[in-house]
Structure formats: C-alpha cells, structure tokens
Amino acid sequence: MALDPVESAIVKNTALFAVLDDPTCAALLDQAFVSDYAESELLFNKGDAADRFFVVLAGRVHLFALTENGDQTIIEVIAKGESFAEAAIFARGDYPLNAEVISGTRLLNIPAKPFLRRVASQKGLAAQMLGSLARWERRLINEIADLKNRSPVQRLGLFLIALAPPGQTNRLELHLPLAKGNLASRIGVTPESFSRALKRLEKSGVSCRGQRFIIEDVEALRQFCGAD
Amino acid sequence: MAPTHVTVFSRDSLPEIFLTPMFAGLANTDVEALLRGSRVEVFGDRQLLFSERDEAKDLFLMLDGHVEIFIRQGRRRIVVEVAKKLSILGESALFSDGRHPHWARSVGHAKVLTIPAAPIIEAMDQNFDLALRMLRTQSIRLRGLVEQISRLKLKSTAQRLAGFLLGLTDKNEGPVSVRFPYDKRLAAEALGMTAESLSRALTRLAMIGVDSRSENMVFIPDLRALQQFVSDEGG
Numbered sequence: 001m002a003l004d005p006v007e008s009a010i011v012k013n014t015a016l017f018a019v020l021d022d023p024t025c026a027a028l029l030d031q032a033f034v035s036d037y038a039e040s041e042l043l044f045n046k047g048d049a050a051d052r053f054f055v056v057l058a059g060r061v062h063l064f065a066l067t068e069n070g071d072q073t074i075i076e077v078i079a080k081g082e083s084f085a086e087a088a089i090f091a092r093g094d095y096p097l098n099a100e101v102i103s104g105t106r107l108l109n110i111p112a113k114p115f116l117r118r119v120a121s122q123k124g125l126a127a128q129m130l131g132s133l134a135r136w137e138r139r140l141i142n143e144i145a146d147l148k149n150r151s152p153v154q155r156l157g158l159f160l161i162a163l164a165p166p167g168q169t170n171r172l173e174l175h176l177p178l179a180k181g182n183l184a185s186r187i188g189v190t191p192e193s194f195s196r197a198l199k200r201l202e203k204s205g206v207s208c209r210g211q212r213f214i215i216e217d218v219e220a221l222r223q224f225c226g227a228d
Numbered sequence: 229m230a231p232t233h234v235t236v237f238s239r240d241s242l243p244e245i246f247l248t249p250m251f252a253g254l255a256n257t258d259v260e261a262l263l264r265g266s267r268v269e270v271f272g273d274r275q276l277l278f279s280e281r282d283e284a285k286d287l288f289l290m291l292d293g294h295v296e297i298f299i300r301q302g303r304r305r306i307v308v309e310v311a312k313k314l315s316i317l318g319e320s321a322l323f324s325d326g327r328h329p330h331w332a333r334s335v336g337h338a339k340v341l342t343i344p345a346a347p348i349i350e351a352m353d354q355n356f357d358l359a360l361r362m363l364r365t366q367s368i369r370l371r372g373l374v375e376q377i378s379r380l381k382l383k384s385t386a387q388r389l390a391g392f393l394l395g396l397t398d399k400n401e402g403p404v405s406v407r408f409p410y411d412k413r414l415a416a417e418a419l420g421m422t423a424e425s426l427s428r429a430l431t432r433l434a435m436i437g438v439d440s441r442s443e444n445m446v447f448i449p450d451l452r453a454l455q456q457f458v459s460d461e462g463g
C-alpha cells in the first residue's frame with residue numbers, strides 16, 4: 001500500500017485506528033489499496049456484499065437511497081478524513097445504501113477478510129479498537145456540545161468557515177449559495193440578531209455585499225468561532 | 229437515584245432485544261449467558277441513570293420511553309441527544325477509562341434492561357462474534373454523532389426539525405401524523421436551537437404543508453416532499 005505521509009496521517013486520525021500503534025495499523029492495512037476517481041461514479045449498490053470499507057483520502061462520497069421513481073436521496077455525505085461502511089463489515093453483511101464517489105476523490109480501500117482475520121487473531125485488538133471508538137465518541141460529543149453552545153455570531157462564522165476550501169487560512173472571497181434571509185434561518189437566528197451578528201463579525205474582518213462575503217483572515221475567524 | 233420499579237429479567241418477555249445489532253441472531257443460550265444478572269428497571273420522570281465520572285458497571289438497553297444524554301459546559305447543561313427504544317447506553321465507558329463521559333436522565337419515563345458489564349467483557353475475549361457486534365454497535369453510534377455534527381454546521385433549523393420529524397415515523401412516503409415524543413423545549417435543546425427558533429422553524433415548515441396541531445401532533449402531508457426539503461442545499 002502506497003500512502004504518502006499526509007495520507008497515512010489521515011488514516012491514523014480516524015476513529016478505528018486512532019489509538020493503535022504503527023505495526024498494528026500496518027498489519028491491518030496489509031492488503032489495503034488506493035483508488036482514484038477522475039469522474040463521479042457508482043462505488044457500490046445497496047445490497048452488494050460488503051467486502052471492504054473505506055477511508056476518504058481526498059474528495060467526498062455520497063451515500064444515497066433510491067426512490068421508486070429512481071431519484072437519489074442523499075442520506076450522508078462522507079468527507080475527507082472520514083471512514084465509512086465499517087459497520088457493514090463488522091456485520092459481515094451487505095451495504096445498506098448506494099455509494100457514489102465524486103470526481104477528484106481518492107479512497108483507501110480496506111478489504112474486509114484480511115482485516116477481520118487480523119482483528120480476530122491478535123488478542124485484545126478488538127477491545128483496543130473499541131477503546132479507540134469510545135475515545136472518538138467523547139470527542140464527537142464535545143464537538144456537538146460546543147456547536148450547541150455557540151452564539152449566533154459564532155454560528156454564522158462557522159457556517160462561512162465550513163464553505164472555505166480545506167487548508168485555507170488567509171483572505172477569502174465567498175459567493176454564498178443562498179440569500180441572506182435564508183442564511184439567517186439556516187443558522188437559526190432571527191433576521192434582527194442576524195444583522196447584529198454580521199455587525200459583530202465585521203470587527204473580525206468579515207465584510208459582506210449582497211451574497212458576496214470577504215473574510216480577511218480565515219484563521220483569525222476560525223479562532224474567534226472556537227473552531228478546531 | 230433508585231429506579232421506581234425493578235424486576236428480574238426473563239428472556240421470553242423481551243423479544244425486542246433481538247432487534248438490536250448487539251443481540252440479533254444470537255442463540256438463546258448465548259443471550260442467557262450474556263444477560264446473566266440483568267434486570268428490568270423503570271424510571272419515573274427526571275431520574276438519573278448515571279452521572280458523568282460514575283464508574284460504569286452496567287450497560288443499559290432501552291426498552292421504552294426516553295433518556296436524555298447531556299454534559300455540562302460551565303454552568304450550561306447541553307443535551308447531546310435523546311435516546312429512545314433499543315438504544316444502548318453506557319457501553320463506551322467500558323472500553324476507555326471505565327467511567328461515564330456524560331449524564332443520562334429519564335424523560336417522562338424510561339424502561340431499561342440493565343445488563344451487568346462483567347459477563348460481556350469476559351465473553352468478548354473468547355467470542356469474536358460478540359466483539360464484532362460491539363464494534364458494529366459503536367460504529368453505527370459514531371456515524372450518528374458525525375451526522376449530527378454536519379447537520380448542526382450546515383442545515384437550517386427548519387431542516388433539522390424536519391429531519392427530527394422524519395425520524396418519528398417508520399414510513400417512507402405518503403401522509404403521516406406524528407407526535408412530539410417529549411416536550412418541544414427538550415426537542416429544541418436536542419436539536420441545538422432555542423424554543424423560539426423551533427416555533428419559527430415550525431412556521432417555516434407550514435409553508436410546505438406541515439401542519440402543527442393540538443397535543444403536540446404534527447401532520448405531514450407528503451413524507452417525500454419533507455425528505456427532499458431536508459436534503460436540499462437551500463432551506
């Protein structure tokens with residue numbers, strides 16, 4: 001398996017692998033391989049035997065269901081740095097949803113059989129993984145509490161940051177995909193507190209004309225909003 | 229706080245447990261061994277099942293009612309989620325430092341199967357299948373939390389409320405009436421909004437035909453339309 005150091009770090013920063021040591025990770029990923037997708041394409045169908053799970057190294061994956069008319073309903077969007085389909089692997093069953101990779105995506109494929117064989121044969125490894133998931137759960141719970149505990153100003157800031165390309169730290173111009181009134185309702189504030197929030201964000205270097213936002217310093221805004 | 233009512237568990241009375249990923253498809257004898265010493269406990273309104281930092285000795289499989297999971301940040305109490313029937317609580321503590329990372333308190337009432345952890349931990353060493361079940365249960369739980377985070381970041385209050393309403397029915401299409409399973413204030417807290425935002429969100433949903441009625445009932449004329457509303461980029 002050929003992963004560059006950045007990609008290895010991504011894998012080691014997923015819920016399942018976070019507390020495992022390097023030799024254990026290497027053994028678990030012995031048969032893993034990378035796949036790249038220049039165009040969007042179907043990765044698997046609902047009901048296919050779940051023979052591998054995945055870590056998104058770049059890009060994103062949509063998990064979707066099909067309506068009777070054949071329309072897609074996107075159930076989950078899996079972002080860079082997240083793993084998916086591991087629950088299906090542990091069930092030794094089928095994929096419960098369809099998956100589509102978006103163009104420009106790079107996936108680490110981890111075949112189920114050798115992975116599970118390794119987990120079964122190394123004593124204590126399953127418990128260690130459960131420990132890893134438990135630790136991850138705490139992290140997620142804290143993140144949820146942080147999000148729920150934020151002021152409207154911070155929520156607005158976070159929404160803007162979520163639209164910034166990953167790794168962006170300095171000046172950024174954003175064209176919002178929605179009108180300001182919609183943005184207020186999206187972040188859950190009245191139009192009045194939205195205007196107040198915008199005014200307060202100006203002090204943090206955010207200006208806005210119509211649907212165009214200019215963030216002078218993304219990193220500073222990130223800190224102001226208490227984002228990681 | 230002590231539960232108001234405790235009975236010894238008997239497997240025959242609880243076919244529900246086989247619906248959870250943890251116990252589905254297990255042989256009766258295995259289940260009996262795993263549930264050794266389990267008891268059914270009934271909690272009234274606002275009784276603590278456990279507190280943060282409490283030593284975790286049991287797992288809790290929810291049989292009925294609701295339990296709010298919350299943590300404290302400074303003086304604020306923040307509801308992370310409200311667990312319902314067939315949720316399993318308390319298992320993550322068993323594999324980390326052995327202490328609960330949050331509070332769990334009944335809402336209205338809660339009936340839980342309290343399962344001593346020791347026989348399960350012991351069995352896991354010998355029984356790889358059981359370890360896989362635990363891994364699966366935890367993976368599903370984490371996926372749910374990750375989803376909640378992305379909804380909090382990117383979905384409007386009306387979309388979050390719509391998603392909550394969709395979760396109250398097993399149906400996928402057509403019209404349906406659902407009822408808020410607990411008071412709207414708690415629903416708002418769990419969804420990360422104020423009670424005022426929740427009523428504004430209900431007004432917003434009324435524009436696509438969702439009708440709030442008396443006694444916390446909500447009529448959804450078209451489930452598909454509501455699903456579409458939740459997955460739309462705008463909102």
